[in-house]
Amino acid sequence: MSKRLTVAAVAKKIAVPVKEWAGNCYYIAGLMVDAGLVPQGKLRYGHWLGPVEPGTMFSCKGPIIQHGWVEVMGEGHEVIVDPTRWVFEGKKPYIYNAPDFKGYYDRGGNGLLMSFALDRNVPENDLKKAQHKLPGGKTGRAMRVLLGNYHGDTVCVMQAHYIATQPLEFLGPHATAIYKWLGARKLSALVPLDNWNYITEG
Numbered sequence: 001m002s003k004r005l006t007v008a009a010v011a012k013k014i015a016v017p018v019k020e021w022a023g024n025c026y027y028i029a030g031l032m033v034d035a036g037l038v039p040q041g042k043l044r045y046g047h048w049l050g051p052v053e054p055g056t057m058f059s060c061k062g063p064i065i066q067h068g069w070v071e072v073m074g075e076g077h078e079v080i081v082d083p084t085r086w087v088f089e090g091k092k093p094y095i096y097n098a099p100d101f102k103g104y105y106d107r108g109g110n111g112l113l114m115s116f117a118l119d120r121n122v123p124e125n126d127l128k129k130a131q132h133k134l135p136g137g138k139t140g141r142a143m144r145v146l147l148g149n150y151h152g153d154t155v156c157v158m159q160a161h162y163i164a165t166q167p168l169e170f171l172g173p174h175a176t177a178i179y180k181w182l183g184a185r186k187l188s189a190l191v192p193l194d195n196w197n198y199i200t201e202g
Contacts, residue, residue: 007093018093025084026068038081041070045194050104053090108194113167122148129156142174164190175199
């Protein structure tokens with residue numbers, strides 16, 4: 001169904017004129033999902049890493065541009081349904097509906113997290129703060145590795161925050177278990193929201 005989407009049809013269905021879409025990417029994408037225009041679509045939030053046409057709305061916003069879109073699992077790959085990509089491109093409004101061929105969509109800001117991760121210092125355990133016992137098994141070992149081969153049995157909130165904000169690529173197959181551990185300790189707010197939704201909801 002999403003392949004037949006047109007700007008005019010979407011604008012009519014969500015009752016928001018196209019002239020109000022620019023700068024409201026997440027809102028418009030969310031309305032599309034709520035209206036059932038993208039079956040099985042998931043609302044995503046992160047950064048636009050692609051080029052920005054000079055003279056457009058975001059051309060003077062700096063290198064980090066927050067963006068929202070819809071993601072659908074296709075035949076072995078993810079498909080991006082983006083109602084406002086044209087704003088960056090300075091083109092006539094259209095609905096982008098294709099895979100992320102060039103890596104322009106940074107879901108959850110993981111690309112940015114990757115760039116910061118190499119420069120971050122692993123925090124020490126502040127024993128004056130509340131302590132959270134690390135899990136056993138592979139999950140606990142993975143968390144200790146992320147903390148620089150940490151040997152303690154408990155971590156403070158700053159160490160938990162350090163783990164929670166690691167890129168999904170660093171968490172790898174342990175992401176689900178680590179997020180469950182954080183959630184059980186009411187620390188899920190430390191996790192970037194889109195990463196949390198992606199891991200816990202799919």
